[in-house]
Amino acid sequence: MLNNNDLHYDLLQSELSNLFDSQELQLLLKRNHILTYAAGETILQQGKLADGIYLIISGTVLITAKLLGEGTTNLETLSQGDFIGEISFFENIPCATSVIAASNAQCILLSKMYLEFLSAYFPETKYKLSHAISKQVCTRLKKMHEKITTFIRNSDMTSQSLFSEILHSFTKPSEIKLAEAHVDINKLHRSVFFHTFSEHELETLMQRSIVLNAAKNCDLLTKNDKKPTCYIVIHGAVQTSIIHDNKVAKLSVIGPDILFANIACMEQNPSFNINFTTCEQAIVLKLVDTELLNLQHNFSELWFKVFDLICRSLIALEKSVDKLDIRLNIEMYNRK
């Protein structure tokens, strides 16, 4: 097994040095457990909670799963610089897959305590970490999006009616004043997602947002939205879905006190997109690209917190897309 100095040297030569500088890599090694696995050893067990995020620093690992209705299936192979266990860790749900060392492998276990430590003392490093995780999540989302759109194309799922199409195209959100939105800042502050924000930071976010009142069936983000955009749901709910060939496969619903973001927050001109449409009347705060840039340049601490939520929204999407993939293979979904 390599000692920390050797590992540090190795990491400096690796792709991880594109993400983190030498000091950050040293911090990563010093503050976390380095776990070593022999080929064939289980790193994460399907059905068990991940106790942190695993960053592969050497070797390759195999992602495998016992899928309902399909038996055990090998899904993909990951290697140095890839993260595993992020859905289980952030969503606090058992791992949907098992991770097995395909060769001798080493991982850094990024524990909850370490991530909180980074947020408190090294928010920029935490931001880089969230950025790297989000990039990987987007790559997986793209792959799954392709798989699902192929399924939809070849399926006899019902198409949206002409009436529904017209309804969506005519339903536009209207801008309202912040006072009309009845935002309960204390409730927002108590929520799981915003409890790390100070009251002042929440007020800053609100002042920089456009407040929208959106009727049901109003498209907030579609494939045509190529600019980075975030929304915070204040009241009501938003449905995520994949639309292809005018057929809609719904993913999950985003309720109050949750931030969501489009893929453009991570990729310029993304080749795929997820649709976000109100499924109830909703009051939302919209952060447009220029405001997100403004936060990034002038309110870095606030931006790091917002970005953390962008990362979590993408992970939540990843989870729902995985679930849809399973359901499409089991259920007769939205058939004639």
Next chain:
Amino acid sequence: MCRVLSYLGKPILIEELLYQPDNSFIKQSYHPKYMSHLLNLAGFGLAAWDHTSHSPQLPYLYKTQQLPFYDENLRNFASKISPYCLLAHLRGVSYNEKQIVSTQNVHPFVFAGSNVALAHNGSLFHFEKMKFDLLEYILPPYRPLIHGTTDSEWIYAIFLSQLPNPLGHYTNTNIVKAILDTLKILQKVRSKHRIAINSPVNLFISNGEFIAATRFVLDYGWEPANAGPSTHFAYHSLWYTYGESYGWYDNEYKMKGSRTKSSIIIASEPLTENTTTWVEVPEYTLLVATLAQGEISITSQDIDL
């Protein structure tokens, strides 16, 4: 919040569902995994269909307002009876003296002369304001059969009124239409009274031939001003697992994997800590499972009222 469990498939000893798994249904009454701040202590009921019983079209019914984990009679018959279809419910209500805990309020509801059973996980906000306007949507023969005080029994009476007959065979189209019509009626009457507050309507319906379940909330995301935290403002969960048969396989309780899928469990939460062989049903979804020639088929559709 309540808990509901439904099963359709190969005959199974009730005990295997109610008592044996590590997050068994009975355990969910005093130690629920989800929304654990509200225990489900206000009654237990089940309807179970067994081909070998007298009048197999009609279910066994068992209801008690007692705590099910102290119920020796329940334990005893759960270890003797093997139905092919089951619908069980644990009632959970907030802890205050205004709640009426009685056998009449225990789900599932099955009116005399019908074999359709319904259990509900949820609550209609301001139900007392709406209920007399709901009467016009309930067929006259069903009106005197409402004995309890729950919104759920009224929903049952409305649903039954949308079916072509109270006892018989139904097509998927009949079931889906009756459920969607029921939800539309609730929506219409709420609208009349300007009620637009989050109200979960997770319904579980069966007549021994099918299980239909909704994961649905009316006006999701709209809470009353200055409302404290409440279980009824969350989107209640709905899960299913299916396979050849449910039991102890490979050192855990799960559905046995096989090409033939003969059994399905649809429940408000998984029966095991390990949820990986369970599928979480998305919000605004209607699921219908039927058993034909020993094979379960699952159809699902978005609920878009």
